[in-house]
Amino acid sequence: AAVASNHAELGPLVEKFNVPYSCISHEGQTRQQHEEQLAGFIEKHAPEYLVLAKYMRILSPWFVRRFPNRIINIHHSFLPAFAGAKPYEQAFQRGVKVIGATAHFVTEELDQGPIIVQEVLPVDHTHTPRDLAQAGRDVEKIALARALRLVFEDRVMLCGNRTVIFD
Template sequence: MIIVIQCKDRVGLVGSIATILAQHQLNIISMREHVDKAEDLFFVRLEVEDGETNGIEGTLKEVLPPGAIISVNPIPEKKVVVLVTKEYHCLADILIRNYFKTLGATVQCVIGNHTTLQNICERFDMPFYHIRHEDISKDEFEQQVTETIKQYEPDYVVLAKFMRILSPGFVAQFPMRIINIHHSFLPAFIGANPYKRAFERGVKLIGATAHFVSNELDEGPIIAQQTIPVNHSFTAAAMVKAGQEIETAVLANALKLVFEDRVFVYKNKTVVFGQV
């Protein structure tokens, strides 16, 4: 069972939390904590043996500062909906992990604004919804996507190379629950063919960033990042391939962190408790 807490910092919080858990006969298996001194905020993630948790949130609130955010979860098995366009690499990795039950979540369906990836979904018996964006307004398109997503009541929406800019109204329906992956050239190479343009520019590092979606394009709280070196021997095609591989790896890592309740969001930042 996972317990995550975010609240104002003060002396004695760890001791108070440990005492409450002991009173509920909950044995702590692991604990990670962090204090942001600039914001005077305390974050803690506890993994405890399963036990009686009735009333524990209320008891914890009695000893924590006002406004504390507390979540008591079983070892998580989240539900997700995936949005795609035409690029297969991130979706394929998600579907394989989902099939072998190593994703840490269950994919409910895939929604695409093209039919390019329908076949791979059918191979995994994954429901695929084709929602066209052509010849309809953005509002109509997003309404259809929203209605489809909400049928499944997912915990998170994953943009697996979904190449449409989402409106603030859409994002507001899933606050800090939409996860995106993009190459780390932004804002240097915004728009189409970023790897081709990076090749032409002779870049020496390429990378990827996974983040929560906010109203500012590609500027939401960052979950995970990674870079790899490239050099003059890379062709444009080799750079694209390397970029796709790192995007796949970074998204997989970010999803694991989120699904295991290791990510805290505040302002436009994150605290991420990785595995040790």
């Protein structure tokens, strides 16, 4: 296991667990440079899977192809609804009655990969976009934790753009 992040504040927390850590900032670099640096870190530590958590950047197709079926993302909506940026604002504008989070494998198409786990939470007209985002954080944590457990226990099988989950 290893952690690469563009959030420097994670360093002390990760290092408490004796996990290799590197802060790889994208600032002042091209996307290509940033992803090459990230790929180098990944290849050095050779993790079985890559988990994108709070990683708010779109990966280049070459990067996704370099690590096929190994990148897991948590998206803060019930995909395929509200893909991309600002899903809680989109959900608010549409007056949704549930919000959700989706853990999925990353493909070259943004937020379109095979779904591993989805979690939902009922909401109503009194919720602001900020309320939705705050409530959604808990749903995201649950969805990501469930997805990682399933994947790490080899209970997920990819079948085209779908998954089969073994109980």
